Amino acid sequence: xxxxxxxxALARRLHKVAAGRRVTGCMVLWNRTVDRPSAARFRRDxxxxxxxxxxRRAKYLVCSLDSGSRLLIHLRMSGDIFVxxxxxxxxxxxRVALKxxxxxxxxxxxxxxxxxxxLVSADHEVLGGLGVxxxxxxxxxxxxxxxxxxxxxxxxxxxxxxxxxxxxxxIYVIESLWRAGIHPCRAAGSLxxxxxxxxxxxxxxxxxxxxxxxxxxxGDGVWKSGRFTPRIYGREEHPCPRCRTELRxxxxxxxxxxxxxxxxxxxxx
DNA sequence: ACCACAACCTGGCCGC
DNA sequence: TGCGGCCAGGTTGTGG
Numbered sequence: 402x403x404x405x406x407x408x409x410a411l412a413r414r415l416h417k418v419a420a421g422r423r424v425t426g427c428m429v430l431w432n433r434t435v436d437r438p439s440a441a442r443f444r445r446d447x448x449x450x451x452x453x454x455x456x457r458r459a460k461y462l463v464c465s466l467d468s469g470s471r472l473l474i475h476l477r478m479s480g481d482i483f484v485x486x487x488x489x490x491x492x493x494x495x496r497v498a499l500k501x502x503x504x505x506x507x508x509x510x511x512x513x514x515x516x517x518x519x520l521v522s523a524d525h526e527v528l529g530g531l532g533v534x535x536x537x538x539x540x541x542x543x544x545x546x547x548x549x550x551x552x553x554x555x556x557x558x559x560x561x562x563x564x565x566x567x568x569x570x571x572i573y574v575i576e577s578l579w580r581a582g583i584h585p586c587r588a589a590g591s592l593x594x595x596x597x598x599x600x601x602x603x604x605x606x607x608x609x610x611x612x613x614x615x616x617x618x619x620g621d622g623v624w625k626s627g628r629f630t631p632r633i634y635g636r637e638e639h640p641c642p643r644c645r646t647e648l649r650x651x652x653x654x655x656x657x658x659x660x661x662x663x664x665x666x667x668x669x670x
Numbered sequence: 671a672c673c674a675c676a677a678c679c680t681g682g683c684c685g686c
Numbered sequence: 687t688g689c690g691g692c693c694a695g696g697t698t699g700t701g702g
Binding site for chain 2: 655
């Protein structure tokens with residue numbers, strides 16, 4: 402369920418724990434969690450490698466190894482990584498566990514089994530198609546305009562497309578569109594200069610606040626991260642925080658979508 | 671180009 | 687309490 406801010410918070414935590422540590426054990430408990438190479442080779446290649454750094458690209462955790470290879474991890478819907486002592490019992494939802502020198506263990510906990518790990522020699526093998534990082538200095542209203550120009554796609558679908566903007570997911574797209582006052586079904590190419598500026602600013606503000614807060618905690622017990630509280634996500638039938646109109650839920654791009662009919666006018670179409 | 675739908679999976683919640 | 691149906695912060699492949 403994690404999006405960019407949750408992955409960023411996790412990457413920072415893992416960097417402190419794992420940087421400089423050697424992988425001394427590797428247990429693959431659900432084979433399909435290892436996307437590539439084979440589970441057997443994944444284990445063989447990882448054993449003995451030292452983790453140099455842990456970072457993030459889009460929603461991927463990027464672990465740089467001293468061998469020059471990269472361990473990439475995508476948490477998908479329900480993935481999380483728990484740090485425990487290597488003598489603790491392993492939870493039934495843990496799909497891969499890595500023992501580290503120093504006595505800690507990284508448990509890839511993933512009830513729905515959608516998460517994936519990739520061990521690659523060059524990260525573009527997996528990350529090559531990703532779009533712009535929305536918190537980077539490259540992400541400007543002008544660039545956003547270039548990305549949307551001529552597109553007839555609905556703005557929400559486009560923002561969820563990782564090859565366009567990398568790292569946004571359902572929550573932060575919903576929050577950003579509400580903040581910018583843009584209806585999720587607007588044709589992307591129809592946004593004006595002012596709207597591009599507002600949207601760019603809204604995305605940066607929402608993500609920035611969420612990163613600062615360490616991510617969103619929906620209180621559903623699945624992903625407990627930080628203290629960012631969405632303003633409208635999950636709050637259909639509650640009043641809009643800005644105008645008090647009852648928030649409405651529709652489905653856009655096959656995803657539940659909350660918006661305010663008053664603050665986010667449909668325009669036409 | 672763009673969209674809808676199914677798959678991949680499990681667990682939590684709600685209503686009957 | 688039990689059970690069915692629906693929901694879920696993601697991605698990919700297929701077909702219209």
